[in-house]
Amino acid sequence: MFKPVANPTTKPTPALFGEQDLIRRSASSVTPPAKRQTEVAKLIDVSKCIGCKACQVACLEWNNLTEEVGVNVGVYDNPHDLTENTWTLMRYTEYENAESGNLEWLIRKDGCMHCEDPGCLKACPAPGAIVQYSNGIVDFVHDKCIGCGYCVKGCPFNIPRISKADSKAYKCTLCVDRLAVGQGPACQKACPTQAIVFGTKDEMKQWADHRIKDLKSRGFKNAGLYDPPGVGGTHVMYVLQHADKPQIYASLPNNPTISPIVEIWKGVTKYAGLAAIGAFAAIGFLHHAVAGANRVSEEDERNAERLTEGK
Amino acid sequence: MSRSEVDPGDGVHRGKPVIVDRYSAGARVNHWITAASLVLLALSGLALFTPALYFLTGLFGGGATTRMIHPWIGVVLFVSFMGLFFRFYRLNLWERNDNVWLSRLRDVLANDEGKLPEVGKYNAGQKMVFWSMSLLILVLITSGVVIWDQYFSNYFTIDQKRVAVLVHSVTAIVAICVWIVHVYAAIWVRGTIGAMTRGQVTGGWAWRHHRKWLRDLVTGKN
Numbered sequence: 001m002f003k004p005v006a007n008p009t010t011k012p013t014p015a016l017f018g019e020q021d022l023i024r025r026s027a028s029s030v031t032p033p034a035k036r037q038t039e040v041a042k043l044i045d046v047s048k049c050i051g052c053k054a055c056q057v058a059c060l061e062w063n064n065l066t067e068e069v070g071v072n073v074g075v076y077d078n079p080h081d082l083t084e085n086t087w088t089l090m091r092y093t094e095y096e097n098a099e100s101g102n103l104e105w106l107i108r109k110d111g112c113m114h115c116e117d118p119g120c121l122k123a124c125p126a127p128g129a130i131v132q133y134s135n136g137i138v139d140f141v142h143d144k145c146i147g148c149g150y151c152v153k154g155c156p157f158n159i160p161r162i163s164k165a166d167s168k169a170y171k172c173t174l175c176v177d178r179l180a181v182g183q184g185p186a187c188q189k190a191c192p193t194q195a196i197v198f199g200t201k202d203e204m205k206q207w208a209d210h211r212i213k214d215l216k217s218r219g220f221k222n223a224g225l226y227d228p229p230g231v232g233g234t235h236v237m238y239v240l241q242h243a244d245k246p247q248i249y250a251s252l253p254n255n256p257t258i259s260p261i262v263e264i265w266k267g268v269t270k271y272a273g274l275a276a277i278g279a280f281a282a283i284g285f286l287h288h289a290v291a292g293a294n295r296v297s298e299e300d301e302r303n304a305e306r307l308t309e310g311k
Numbered sequence: 312m313s314r315s316e317v318d319p320g321d322g323v324h325r326g327k328p329v330i331v332d333r334y335s336a337g338a339r340v341n342h343w344i345t346a347a348s349l350v351l352l353a354l355s356g357l358a359l360f361t362p363a364l365y366f367l368t369g370l371f372g373g374g375a376t377t378r379m380i381h382p383w384i385g386v387v388l389f390v391s392f393m394g395l396f397f398r399f400y401r402l403n404l405w406e407r408n409d410n411v412w413l414s415r416l417r418d419v420l421a422n423d424e425g426k427l428p429e430v431g432k433y434n435a436g437q438k439m440v441f442w443s444m445s446l447l448i449l450v451l452i453t454s455g456v457v458i459w460d461q462y463f464s465n466y467f468t469i470d471q472k473r474v475a476v477l478v479h480s481v482t483a484i485v486a487i488c489v490w491i492v493h494v495y496a497a498i499w500v501r502g503t504i505g506a507m508t509r510g511q512v513t514g515g516w517a518w519r520h521h522r523k524w525l526r527d528l529v530t531g532k533n
Contacts, residue, residue, distance in 0.1 A: 027362035027365060028362060125358075125359045125360070125362065125365065125374075126365070126374050127362060127365055144374075145375075146368075146373075146374030146375040146377070146378045147375055147378055147379075147460075147461075148359060148378045148460070149458070149460040149464065149472075150476070152460075152469060152472070153469060153472050153473050153476055158469060162460060162464065167375065167379075167461065259470075259473050261473040261474060261477050262473055264477060265473075265476055265477040265480055269477065269480055269481060269484075270360065270361050273360070273361075273480065273481070273484040274361060274363075276484055276485075276488055277484065277487050277488060277491070280487075280488045280491040280492065281491055284491060284492075284495040284499075287420065287495075287499070288495075288498075288499060291420060291421060291422055291499075292422065293499060293500075293501050294422045294499055294500045294501060295501045295502075296501065296502050296513060296515040296516045296519050297515070297519070298515075300514075300515035300516070300518045300519040301327075301328045301329070301513060301514060301515030301518075302515075303515070303518045304328065304329040304513070304514025304515050304517060304518040304525065305325075305327060305328070305329055305514060307329075307514075307518065307525065307526070307529055308323060308325045308329050308514065308529055309325065310529075
């Protein structure tokens with residue numbers, strides 16, 4: 001068993017991190033802190049998940065969210081997708097393993113992966129609406145969010161949702177408010193099987209190694225850690241029984257990266273676009289300075305008079 | 312027999328100087344609604360395009376209002392530009408002499424138009440502005456709807472929205488460049504702006520820049 005996060009003192013304590021620990025801030029720059037905090041991570045061991053949805057309930061409870069009563073269409077996923085109120089969702093896949101002949105019930109807890117290179121933050125046009133703390137948390141700042149939905153286009157995991165009620169973007173915060181006072185995320189606290197554990201990123205990698213060895217000894221020869229390098233690694237990681245096929249886990253992307261279209265849009269287009277506008281304006285000024293105004297002459301007016309008078 | 316270069320509402324008044332009616336009141340109002348929307352769209356669009364210009368959202372009452380209002384101004388521009396399109400498209404149809412005008416662009420830029428074939432109501436440069444704006448605005452409204460999440464988020468995939476947002480940005484930049492050409496030409500060629508403010512130009516202006524149009528007006532060809 002992984003040592004659970006200890007209950008903190010009930011006495012008020014100063015926040016463990018804040019504004020001064022930002023390493024990225026959307027549409028603006030920050031002075032990075034001299035020392036980076038220890039990176040944290042949440043490890044979701046799919047092989048240990050029993051699909052009880054305690055994590056989903058804990059998330060709603062802690063964040064004071066209420067999901068609408070939905071419709072049962074014959075699957076366990078409830079609601080059917082992430083929403084502005086459901087920041088984490090159990091996705092159930094029935095997988096027929098051709099090799100072993102077993103039916104495997106793969107249950108993946110979906111939600112924000114807290115990428116080291118966050119596509120949402122890169123796409124966001126509102127200064128400070130998305131921030132990244134040096135411990136790895138990527139968080140949305142709602143009073144700065146303008147509801148444009150650019151984060152949805154930037155995210156390689158299809159996570160942010162725009163609220164119909166207030167037109168702002170919502171997603172998992174990694175329980176930034178709990179972590180700031182030394183607690184673990186609510187979902188982790190609620191998990192009855194330690195399918196969700198929380199600690200430093202190094203601890204989580206070590207614990208994952210131990211779990212992967214165990215899975216391999218049980219015949220899951222492709223068991224492995226999902227910490228995709230295409231987004232610089234993530235601060236929410238999975239232990240997968242079939243790490244060679246992440247897509248079988250309800251379409252977990254095989255090699256997620258920020259879409260090259262988003263990179264072009266937020267990169268070269270921005271600079272080339274402003275340069276083009278500037279160049280056109282400059283050419284105008286230069287042309288006027290060199291060629292001068294094109295003026296109608298007295299002779300033009302006389303020619304027009306002669307033409308109208310039929311001469 | 313070439314086409315008449317005269318629009319309904321165009322007219323010529325004898326005198327010193329000769330005064331020529333170029334744009335009706337309807338055309339002018341239509342033009343200025345389009346112009347105002349285009350400027351507001353450029354400002355609000357650039358604010359969301361680059362963090363360096365995000366401060367422009369202040370003109371519209373903040374980021375969220377800018378995001379909300381920009382597409383609606385786009386709808387106004389589109390409807391308004393449709394009006395301009397149907398008013399102006401006939402005399403903007405390309406003719407063989409337009410190629411000659413273009414091939415001698417050097418003379419045009421040097422204020423030396425004398426050697427060029429006589430021009431109708433619009434020269435090749437104006438026609439290019441007209442047709443490129445028509446095309447760009449069509450692309451802008453189409454790609455704009457795809458990324459208008461408030462009403463259309465469920466109709467398109469994220470991949471389609473990614474393509475649309477890039478297309479929308481690039482098209483908007485090109486449109487702003489075309490707009491700069493349009494405004495610059497109106498300033499550079501003196502006597503032009505009156506056409507869109509009072510609706511009139513002088514006979515000399517028409518003789519110098521749009522002689523074929525003036526001839527058709529005088530001979531009453533239509």
